[in-house]
Amino acid sequence: MNNRDYILNEAKQWVIEAGKLIKSEMQKPYKIDTKRDRKDLVTEIDKNTEQFFVDHITKRYPDHKILGEEGMGEEVHSLDGTVWIIDPIDGTMNFVHQQRFFAISVGIYHDGVGEIGLIYDVMNDTMYEGIKGEGAYKDGEKLAPIDPNKTLSDALVGLNNFWAIPNRRLDERKIHDLVRKVKGTRSYGSAALEFAYIAEGIIDAYITMRLQPWDIAAGKIIVDEVGGVTTRVDGSSIDMLTGNTVICSNKAIHESLMSFIQQK
Ligand code: 2AM
Ligand code: CA
Ligand code: CA
Ligand code: CA
Numbered sequence: 001m002n003n004r005d006y007i008l009n010e011a012k013q014w015v016i017e018a019g020k021l022i023k024s025e026m027q028k029p030y031k032i033d034t035k036r037d038r039k040d041l042v043t044e045i046d047k048n049t050e051q052f053f054v055d056h057i058t059k060r061y062p063d064h065k066i067l068g069e070e071g072m073g074e075e076v077h078s079l080d081g082t083v084w085i086i087d088p089i090d091g092t093m094n095f096v097h098q099q100r101f102f103a104i105s106v107g108i109y110h111d112g113v114g115e116i117g118l119i120y121d122v123m124n125d126t127m128y129e130g131i132k133g134e135g136a137y138k139d140g141e142k143l144a145p146i147d148p149n150k151t152l153s154d155a156l157v158g159l160n161n162f163w164a165i166p167n168r169r170l171d172e173r174k175i176h177d178l179v180r181k182v183k184g185t186r187s188y189g190s191a192a193l194e195f196a197y198i199a200e201g202i203i204d205a206y207i208t209m210r211l212q213p214w215d216i217a218a219g220k221i222i223v224d225e226v227g228g229v230t231t232r233v234d235g236s237s238i239d240m241l242t243g244n245t246v247i248c249s250n251k252a253i254h255e256s257l258m259s260f261i262q263q264k
Contacts, residue, residue: 001082001110007061008116008131011084014056015104018049019122022089022104032096041092046070049088049104057084067241069214079112079240085217090119091190099123105192107217109240117221119196128196130222136199145227146201152256155204155249157182158194169209169245170261178260195219198248199226205249207233207257213240219248229254233261 031044050072066073068086089095091102100123108116117130130136136143163175188194194206199222220230233245235258247257
């Protein structure tokens with residue numbers, strides 16, 4: 001991507017502007033709908049924010065493609081060319097119920113390679129960014145590599161609540177064992193922020209059974225830049241066009257988590 005710095009600066013400006021829009025729209029009444037079930041929320045602010053990005057990107061970069069959670073971009077069937085993978089509000093449940101702990105997530109991929117990742121914690125006005133080959137930053141300060149020596153028993157691990165419920169992918173007794181083994185678990189309700197916290201080194205792993213490309217796209221780029229690993233739970237590569245299981249952590253914890261899940 002030859003004009004990467006230019007795109008980075010523009011993308012960052014749009015993200016900050018979108019954050020301001022969200023902050024002002026959330027002061028007024030807004031419509032809340034459900035998607036798959038009563039726990040899966042979407043608001044008109046999610047949609048308006050995605051539309052904001054689509055309007056800016058298509059005007060400035062008509063040949064770029066946009067894959068967004070709320071479907072305001074076009075259908076994307078390949079990662080050829082430049083693709084913006086956008087979650088306008090990651091953590092909509094937090095947004096609606098808590099008015100905090102949500103993020104804008106923007107990953108920019110070129111021919112399938114993650115070049116720029118932005119995760120913006122709107123209410124804290126905190127910008128995490130990852131630039132392939134250059135590093136990861138929090139509010140402009142370079143983030144240190146994550147601790148490669150930390151092991152599972154020392155780890156604070158992000159988990160989602162459905163781990164507590166019997167599910168077809170995994171025997172929940174394994175999770176009980178995992179919870180016993182690790183140092184602690186956390187459930188933040190925003191996948192993007194869990195990735196950002198791993199990059200920052202304030203949690204050590206994130207494991208979840210189903211995320212979409214827009215939940216992962218920016219986070220993977222940021223975590224890559226501090227030496228973390230993000231794959232599906234069987235160790236295979238993330239597919240940025242479909243749903244994925246996800247493990248994200250340093251290499252050592254990643255291996256422990258994979259064998260924990262695979263053991264009979
Ligand atoms: P969202 O808020 O953008 O929907 C916590 O539930 C995390 O999982 C959030 O990052 C949320 O993203 C994501 N998630 C993915 N699929 C979801 C679903 N079907 N219902 C609720 N959250 C989902
Ligand atoms: Ca959603
Ligand atoms: Ca999301
Ligand atoms: Ca979302």
